[in-house]
Amino acid sequence: MAGKVRNLLNRDGRYFARLVIPKELRPFMNGKTELRTPLGPDYREALKKLPGAVALLQHEISLGERRAAEAGAREVTMGRYPLAPDQIALRNYQSRLAFDEELRNTDPRYARLGLIDDLLVAKLRDGMAGRLSDSELAEVVGGRIERFRRLGNTTAEIGSEEWRTLARAMCISEYEALSRVAERDEGDFTGKPSHPLIAEAQPVADELPPVPLKVLLNDYIKSRVAIGKGRGADKRWQPVLLDLIDFVGHQDARRLTKQDILDWRDARLKTHSASTVSKVHLASLRTVLKWAVENDRLPINVAEKVRQEAPKKQLEREQGFTDSEALAILRASRSYLPAVPDNPANREAPQTTAAKQWAPILCAFTGARIAEITQLRKQDFRKEGDTHVMRITPAAGTVKAGGYRDVPLHPQLIDLGFVKFVEAAADGPLFYPQKKGKDALTAAQTIAGRVSKWLQTLEVIPEGVSPNHGWRHRFKTVGREQGISDRTLDAIQGHASKTAGDNYGDVTIKAKKAAIDRLPRYKLDHKK
Template identity: 55%
Template structure:
């Protein structure tokens, strides 16, 4: 609740400093939370709170060091405080320590070092170099760092600002000590950085990144998206959580994501980092903001530049290349081991035989073919067609479409293959619907790998996607409307006008039948 002092709780009229132990550190601390009693007086409890919390945070920091002994020194602060909050905390710790010393019979007043006062004033005015600041408050800085309150690099502008704030606190604490030596305990700080400092409000309620992702996926699927699952995006979330070493979305900053992006660039291409990793996280956090799970989207402006792809040849197969692939596909025989056994699964063998020629005449995505079920091949008004549908797996546009089969596919015996197949998927062994898409994509990738390894696909071509480019080129040469080809291939219209009117099955059949057969002799 806004305005409530963080880490201060009241239990049965007694105040306590309280700090929840992060889940990943509880086995090192041995508790789910840490508490320190502060007494029954609210004002006194507020005075003691900063020092008590600092001690609890230090215990957490020690546990974190134990859990991550190789943690780099520039790890983001777990309990970040701004300079005025650090000054406020340190001042009250110093005053509380002064009380403790005066209650100790061994305490003896030693007076105030005027030279120290002058040095602190000079530092506050900005006239001290980094070495002088370290000598004055370096130990205090490192104590706050160990407690997880700051991660500023020594010598940086942020570090100097915090150091000067601590000099303010030291000078004010010395003033109180001098007043108390004269019996005056009524003094209060006068430095605005301490007077105007607001104790941190309650930390935001943690928002689990993993749970946020589950809710986001459920929402998208309910709206008709992500029907094929999250196979490509799930590793993004897993890697983000692993890199952050926590799963709290409220603690993720733009700085964190920039560092993560740079880390990913060590192993992944700029395109993958941009189009898969950053895009996924940006969409997730944007949805979280829209639905009031988060206050802002730290990924909104985190980008990765991508080099423009250079094409050194046609993006589709030329006729000679297409003939070569289809001949190899037609005559494909799986290898046998020394005992005469075929280790390649029959589904993959069938995919290598039929996927290339179906892609050649439909321009479909290869995974749309490898996910075909027996019931997706049907005869309508005397014409054999395949139905590409989300019921069988992944369809990029989200809806079904019918693609006529060219006469050469029929002549090659595809219908005989279909009729001999068992019901369900013909090119993969998936049984459950949720397995269809990942299994179909795996088979599609294996077909592409076979084409590449066998030298059937020239360098610079995407083995499976090249059929889509080739069909588009052929149809343009034959004067077939791009709108008709888009309907066959499953491309979205480029303008609002493209969505008016229907491309009928007859129109598609007429277009497909204009395509010449391949020379497979």
């Protein structure tokens, strides 16, 4: 029996995100005992929405915690709500003026006194200028700093540079607040802070709702899928973001800092290659945060300038298969027959067998990506005149370049019986079993992985060459040897145009067929 999903509530067929409010916080949250957010009637959709909804509810509870801390009713972990010195100074300034307003409303004697301690003002000026020692600063503003320490806004230790910076900022804050008090004693309530530290301080962003990283990733992927791109990115990128969340201890993108990303990068370098950290970890995070900024979900991309140099890969051989290597792979593939196990339940699916027999040679004669081959369906093949044509289309799973492309079949494929294989196949995918609700892209990638793993067990794949991508390099090499233009080869393989001029005119099926027919046949009927 499946376990109960934490924080998910089902009431009469509708789902809610639910958090219980701790008893000691309820007086600071309008007496509520719990918080709920509706997620709709669909279970799968509710599960997708749950992390973001819980993050918003946790934010409400954290604000309740802070209200309780400000009222002295709850202890707060030091540094839980870190603020910059100017933000603390601004809060102190606002707190001082709010208290002044309260006293003027409740006790007329306060306004009549109109006393400003000139000695205190002088000390504040000295503190602003940096002329006071640590002990003198502590005497003047130490109590105010301690208040914000108890609220979890700072962990600065007295005597440190960080503490002195904050103390000087508090001197500025106190001095500006006293200036407003003096103005109010004269009936002038229009005064504004003049010191740039207070005047230009940005309001604290923690009153804004959190922006969960998981939600950002999901929304980014949806935006890409909507234009025919990004399929499968969630499975590649989600582990990266989960790792970052685990590292920083929260998933609020609004709270991320550049230093967080730098520390995370350095930690990952201890367990991953510089290339992986650069091209996977940092690249995926930068992309998601950039999208969030462009769509007004975040004000800045804190990962924008975080980079990691990676050593250039040193090639020790060509990236594509040589003639002898290609022959060894294709002969193994074309002669493949599955083992017959004692237990019928362990028999290999006929579609998997077909993939091992046909996928390598299809890659050899089309230069296609392996998953573009294993996702092929019966309806992706047709005949135009005397030409048999294969269509590689995102409708079958995915195409990296985004659009479909038509590729004529090489005569050797027809002679080997591939067209007859397609005609005899059932409707639907050729190389994986069709199951209701099963994602085509995932199924195609699974089969592609099985073909790769099988070839590696035969020890026919040379070191330094990708079992599947090696065909794309070889296709380009052989095509150039036959005098085929790069533009025609790019059109067959689905590579992007290199220049704006390449986008003018079409590479027709006739031109592609003429090119593919020039590719030499493989001698599969005998061994060297």
